[in-house]
């Protein structure tokens with residue numbers, strides 16, 4: 001089963017791609033840019049305006065999911 005995920009209305013400050021929210025576990029959502037693969041904690045980014053980081057630890061399986069969701073997103 002896929003984890004919770006949703007595209008956000010906010011965009012990556014580096015490439016202007018809509019950010020993707022992924023639920024890693026019940027208490028831990030992350031925000032990932034599907035292009036840069038920079039990431040951050042959902043709470044930090046949304047509530048505190050934190051920047052996405054290159055060094056954020058996104059599990060390999062989650063990176064694959066992000067790429068797949070981005071590739072399969074509805075295109076106009």
Ligand SMILES: [Zn+2]
Pocket residue numbers: 012013014015016017033034035036037038
């Ligand atoms: Zn980006």
